Amino acid sequence: MNRLVKKTVSNLFALKIPSRSICTGAVNVPASTVPEILNENEKKENNTISSNSVQQYDIAIVGGGMVGMALASFLAIMPMTKQLSVATIDSNPALSGSMSIKKEDPPDPRVSTVTPATISFLQDAGAWKYVWDYTGLGYARYNARDVNKDFLGCVAENKVLHSALLSCIKDSDFKNTIYPLRLNSMTLNRSSMSVVEENMSSRESSPAQGQCAKLQLSDGSSIYAKLVVGADGGKSRVRELAGFKTTGWNYSQNAIICTVEHPSENRCAWQRFLPTGPIALLPIGDNFSNIVWTMSPTESNQRKSITEEEFLKDVNSALDYGYGSRPTSSLSGTRDVFSWFKMGTTVSANESFEIPPKITKLASQRMVFPLSLRHANSYASKRVVLIGDAAHTVHPLAGQGVNLGFGDAYSLSRVIAEGIALGTDIGEVNLLKKYEAERKPANIAMMAVLESFQKAYSVDFGPFNILRAAAFHGANYIPPLKRSIISYASGEQNFPIFL
Amino acid sequence: MAFNATINAILRHCRFLNSANSTLHLTNNTRCFSHASSPSPSQSFKANDKDPHSAPSSLKDNELAKFAAISDTWWDSEGPFKPLHLMNPTRLAFIRSTLCRHFKRDPYSTRPFEGLKIVDVGCGGGILSEPLARLGATVTGVDAVEKNIKIAQLHADLDPTTSTIEYCCTTAEKLVEEGRTFDAVMALEVIEHVANPEEFCKSLAALTNPDGATVISTINRSMRAYATAIVAAEYILHWLPKGTHQWSTFLTPEELAMILHRTGINVEEMAGFVYNPLTGRWLLSDDISVNFIAFATKIQNTI
Ligand SMILES: Cc1cc2nc3c(=O)[nH]c(=O)nc-3n(C[C@H](O)[C@H](O)[C@H](O)COP(=O)(O)OP(=O)(O)OC[C@H]3O[C@@H](n4cnc5c(N)ncnc54)[C@H](O)[C@@H]3O)c2cc1C
Ligand SMILES: C[S@@+](CC[C@H](N)C(=O)[O-])C[C@H]1O[C@@H](n2cnc3c(N)ncnc32)[C@H](O)[C@@H]1O
Numbered sequence: 001m002n003r004l005v006k007k008t009v010s011n012l013f014a015l016k017i018p019s020r021s022i023c024t025g026a027v028n029v030p031a032s033t034v035p036e037i038l039n040e041n042e043k044k045e046n047n048t049i050s051s052n053s054v055q056q057y058d059i060a061i062v063g064g065g066m067v068g069m070a071l072a073s074f075l076a077i078m079p080m081t082k083q084l085s086v087a088t089i090d091s092n093p094a095l096s097g098s099m100s101i102k103k104e105d106p107p108d109p110r111v112s113t114v115t116p117a118t119i120s121f122l123q124d125a126g127a128w129k130y131v132w133d134y135t136g137l138g139y140a141r142y143n144a145r146d147v148n149k150d151f152l153g154c155v156a157e158n159k160v161l162h163s164a165l166l167s168c169i170k171d172s173d174f175k176n177t178i179y180p181l182r183l184n185s186m187t188l189n190r191s192s193m194s195v196v197e198e199n200m201s202s203r204e205s206s207p208a209q210g211q212c213a214k215l216q217l218s219d220g221s222s223i224y225a226k227l228v229v230g231a232d233g234g235k236s237r238v239r240e241l242a243g244f245k246t247t248g249w250n251y252s253q254n255a256i257i258c259t260v261e262h263p264s265e266n267r268c269a270w271q272r273f274l275p276t277g278p279i280a281l282l283p284i285g286d287n288f289s290n291i292v293w294t295m296s297p298t299e300s301n302q303r304k305s306i307t308e309e310e311f312l313k314d315v316n317s318a319l320d321y322g323y324g325s326r327p328t329s330s331l332s333g334t335r336d337v338f339s340w341f342k343m344g345t346t347v348s349a350n351e352s353f354e355i356p357p358k359i360t361k362l363a364s365q366r367m368v369f370p371l372s373l374r375h376a377n378s379y380a381s382k383r384v385v386l387i388g389d390a391a392h393t394v395h396p397l398a399g400q401g402v403n404l405g406f407g408d409a410y411s412l413s414r415v416i417a418e419g420i421a422l423g424t425d426i427g428e429v430n431l432l433k434k435y436e437a438e439r440k441p442a443n444i445a446m447m448a449v450l451e452s453f454q455k456a457y458s459v460d461f462g463p464f465n466i467l468r469a470a471a472f473h474g475a476n477y478i479p480p481l482k483r484s485i486i487s488y489a490s491g492e493q494n495f496p497i498f499l
Numbered sequence: 500m501a502f503n504a505t506i507n508a509i510l511r512h513c514r515f516l517n518s519a520n521s522t523l524h525l526t527n528n529t530r531c532f533s534h535a536s537s538p539s540p541s542q543s544f545k546a547n548d549k550d551p552h553s554a555p556s557s558l559k560d561n562e563l564a565k566f567a568a569i570s571d572t573w574w575d576s577e578g579p580f581k582p583l584h585l586m587n588p589t590r591l592a593f594i595r596s597t598l599c600r601h602f603k604r605d606p607y608s609t610r611p612f613e614g615l616k617i618v619d620v621g622c623g624g625g626i627l628s629e630p631l632a633r634l635g636a637t638v639t640g641v642d643a644v645e646k647n648i649k650i651a652q653l654h655a656d657l658d659p660t661t662s663t664i665e666y667c668c669t670t671a672e673k674l675v676e677e678g679r680t681f682d683a684v685m686a687l688e689v690i691e692h693v694a695n696p697e698e699f700c701k702s703l704a705a706l707t708n709p710d711g712a713t714v715i716s717t718i719n720r721s722m723r724a725y726a727t728a729i730v731a732a733e734y735i736l737h738w739l740p741k742g743t744h745q746w747s748t749f750l751t752p753e754e755l756a757m758i759l760h761r762t763g764i765n766v767e768e769m770a771g772f773v774y775n776p777l778t779g780r781w782l783l784s785d786d787i788s789v790n791f792i793a794f795a796t797k798i799q800n801t802i
Contacts, residue, residue: 079607211657226658382576420609422591423630425658430576430584437778 060225064090067388067405068231069165074413076174108157109364130164236390248374254300261361380432559694573624597794610635621689625651671702716792
């Protein structure tokens, strides 16, 4: 039987931010709220480093999230980079604790749709086998016959991906020192001549640190690094301190994320476009699925506070009969304004429509995230480089956020390796610009694709909806176009077809 | 005498262009800078006092003045030496692969040049010397302009791996007189600025150990080179101050190979650099019509 892929969405990160605005929100929203959600699993094991000694590293990775740790694991395996000394700065206790994931643990409500490109990066780094170990067969397989690939990707819990990367780094002999702290401020010697001149005038300042950035940490200590990697998420402190400007806006939409339970196993991912925003259901193994539901901030706050029963009723109706009749699968379905977005095969459009399985239980708390699109105008300057959400945050619609981040980490690791092979100072801007040149067009293109999807579905109810639904039907019936969308979404093509 | 007039003109010119303390010191006294913690053999050069009138034949004073005038911009990656910064990874790729093959080094090592003694003739601010040191080589950087050497030394001191470089304000000819030899001799983008390329090549050959290697890069005397390097680089892109290159002093790859052959050196490998204006990067290619780099070894017939 021809099981469809109904396009996916998922969620992640654990910041509970009451305000809906990411632009105006304070920069110091503590990621230390993360542990609240992870707490059952970790023991605090504080191997804090003495705060007065001056420590010097080749690379300081600020932010040990999935993207930062992906970079560390890529560096750990390449012959040119594995001897580098790396410091990771993140107060998230998951980094220093020996966290173990048990099969009987409830699934992490934050999951990511990982694309084949990401999987092959993780395979290269040797991290994929850990993901495999953690999840066993509890992953969803995607049908992607249209693009002649084995599968479009799979959904994995963030907790699993993160632990897999950490285990992979631990099991290598890579020198990665973890500072369970936060970055407070940073001093960069920007102009090479000012370094020289300072050195000429004050010979007593340790010349060896002249070529390093100085990072001041939350306990008052400082470390030095030749290269600072900002992997500290959407509200990047590194980005702010280094003076990178961003372009972006909020969608004035929030997403509610939670894990739900079905009476039987769900093996299919679904996404439905509602007038208020898309709702997605992602299977995460056994009888569990993950919900990512986009809506207005008022609605999201209301839906977060209603009882479980009321919430489940809302979800079920949003996924099925609520908001209008069920879509039909023929083009006459343009009258069906609430089209399903199916990332299936062309054949799939002719199949009779399936209903997503009923949801019977809430398996996690409901988390609310504001959505925004933000892009750093530049990713690299002397001694500083941004990767992951620090460089770009996208709408979670297509589940691309973490995949773009892994792409960044992979590209940066190669550029660093090449720099070392040629004796280059790894903080040199010309080297880092190479990474930027490689990633920026890809990220912007993906952002544009997601943005056009988002735009097409965020207008209030009205005649436009019919056109939008028709547009998606259109995409469903023109195989080459759709094929490009799929192959772009799975990260193997450089440019989308919407050029 | 004409020479003194030139020197005076240069000195005046330099005072005008730079702040008071940055006058040009042409080498009537070889000056050496080396890392304080490592007592180096360079001290021995100090004894080598020379009258400027008998300065080595490869020096070309007006050329040197050009470099002195802009020496504090060596490490500004957006400054006048931007082309050298951009070309650096490309030429290092060539050097890495040819030297690894010649000296049978592990190409996957992070420090494949460990233990090799390399001299960088006309090192300028050390754009090439520093990466060579990071790749493990024991580097000596020499330049005829004292200010360049100062900048190079200060910059190298910022990083422990490059602070081991021995910088000397001297010329290839003087190193020959002192009887120094090296496993590899580099002279990148220098030969087009010297007065007598043949004499210069003779010195490079003399500095190279019998089983050593010589690497030379320069700009071609072709119409394309004229269009690309001089017109585009100097005038349009404002990479280099006007007048950095003089057309007539350029050598073609054939001329360079012939000159080297006469000095007992055989060019074994040559590659071109091509600039891609879209990416702003240089690539190694077999198109040697604009910039080229040559790897050469000593002709072994005397053994
Ligand atoms: C609702 C929602 C759904 C999403 N769904 C998907 C999906 O399905 N698929 C997908 O691929 N992506 C998805 N994303 C995007 C994805 O979550 C992000 O792209 C991804 O987490 C980025 O990882 P990162 O490592 O760059 O940043 P983060 O995961 O934000 O990690 C940043 C780290 O930096 C640390 N940090 C922050 N500031 C400091 C500081 N000053 N000092 C030290 N450390 C600091 C934090 O503690 C944290 O550990 C979704 C996002 C949202 C909001
Ligand atoms: C274009 S720069 C090249 C610098 C360096 N080799 C590089 O490629 O990065 C030329 C340098 O050669 C030096 N130079 C010119 N003639 C010289 C000579 N005869 N002996 C030593 N150095 C010389 C100049 O001072 C200048 O620093």
